[in-house]
Amino acid sequence: MARVLINLPKAKRGEIVEIRTLIQHPMETGYRPKGDGTSFPRDIIRNFVCKLNGIEVFRADLFPAIAANPFIAFTIKAEEGGTMTFSWIDDRGRSQTETADFIVE
Amino acid sequence: MMPSVAFTSMLSCAVAVSTVIAAAQTRDPRRSGFEDMSRESQAMQRDDTANPGMFAVLEGEELWRAKVGSRKTSCADCHQNAEVSMRGAAARYPSFSTAWNGPVDLQGQINLCRETRQNAPPFPLEGPELLALSAYVGKQSRGMSIAPPDDARLEPFRRQGEALYNMRQGQLNFSCANCHEDHAGQRLAGSLIPQGHPTGYPLYRLEWQGIGSLQRRLRGCLIGVRAEPYAYGAEEYIALELFLMSRARGMAVETPAIRP
Numbered sequence: 001m002a003r004v005l006i007n008l009p010k011a012k013r014g015e016i017v018e019i020r021t022l023i024q025h026p027m028e029t030g031y032r033p034k035g036d037g038t039s040f041p042r043d044i045i046r047n048f049v050c051k052l053n054g055i056e057v058f059r060a061d062l063f064p065a066i067a068a069n070p071f072i073a074f075t076i077k078a079e080e081g082g083t084m085t086f087s088w089i090d091d092r093g094r095s096q097t098e099t100a101d102f103i104v105e
Numbered sequence: 106m107m108p109s110v111a112f113t114s115m116l117s118c119a120v121a122v123s124t125v126i127a128a129a130q131t132r133d134p135r136r137s138g139f140e141d142m143s144r145e146s147q148a149m150q151r152d153d154t155a156n157p158g159m160f161a162v163l164e165g166e167e168l169w170r171a172k173v174g175s176r177k178t179s180c181a182d183c184h185q186n187a188e189v190s191m192r193g194a195a196a197r198y199p200s201f202s203t204a205w206n207g208p209v210d211l212q213g214q215i216n217l218c219r220e221t222r223q224n225a226p227p228f229p230l231e232g233p234e235l236l237a238l239s240a241y242v243g244k245q246s247r248g249m250s251i252a253p254p255d256d257a258r259l260e261p262f263r264r265q266g267e268a269l270y271n272m273r274q275g276q277l278n279f280s281c282a283n284c285h286e287d288h289a290g291q292r293l294a295g296s297l298i299p300q301g302h303p304t305g306y307p308l309y310r311l312e313w314q315g316i317g318s319l320q321r322r323l324r325g326c327l328i329g330v331r332a333e334p335y336a337y338g339a340e341e342y343i344a345l346e347l348f349l350m351s352r353a354r355g356m357a358v359e360t361p362a363i364r365p
Contacts, residue, residue, distance in 0.1 A: 024157070068314035
């Protein structure tokens, strides 16, 4: 579906690492007028969740003031490695999940 | 006692001024718009996983391999690996095209290949496909020096571009030079006026929330002085680009850059 860019660095145990994600999305606010006086219907990503081995480690709710192609960066403490999933859900109910290996040495 | 203190501080001040002038004479006074951006925007451009212009590059990479037209050929069928064949290409555009018998910009060359080599309809100007392919081709020159071709056939068009650059126009009656030479580094409302170098196109502009070409940027500057912008693809834009590229000779290609 949408293109996604993820920067998930390798980590040393106990280290705090920054994870950066970028997803292609118009983030249509619902306030932009069309020529006929009505507005383009709202279509934004509502929700972002990151899980490590099935356990939620980070979540964010998004709102209409957030620009197109939202960039979300957050930090976690690297206690164990495993499979990290990143999921985005938008107003139209479309969801996208990407998976990456989180390597902790 | 007091006057002599004032005198010594004035003296050291004068020494400082003369060293600054000496430094400016040896350093290249040209600045990419990159240098005038906030630290956050610079970080966004430096990191390919934070630069939304990379979405266009990825899209362009897909289009590069897509077989299209009546001959079912892809760009890759002829040009193979873009990282090799397209290295440096964007740094020497606009170029003189014998097929077109005139100067073409990178997008024009891509559309020429599409029409004459792939037998497919040209992409609409400023449409997502053409922006994606030019971002992909442009990225292969990232970091390379802008190197306008030494081609006498381009010279009249470059000169036309220079004349346009210095011509006052619009209801506000400004030339490009009035802003980008006379007032570069100062502010126009909230925006810093850059020197206006075409180093990063197509680029992702935060205000556009999307990727756009140099022509879209110039359109914005023309509308800003309440001049009637030329239509996309107009020869005036190609002429201006030729002049801007010659003015930026030797500066590094940044495609796909970020700008506010």
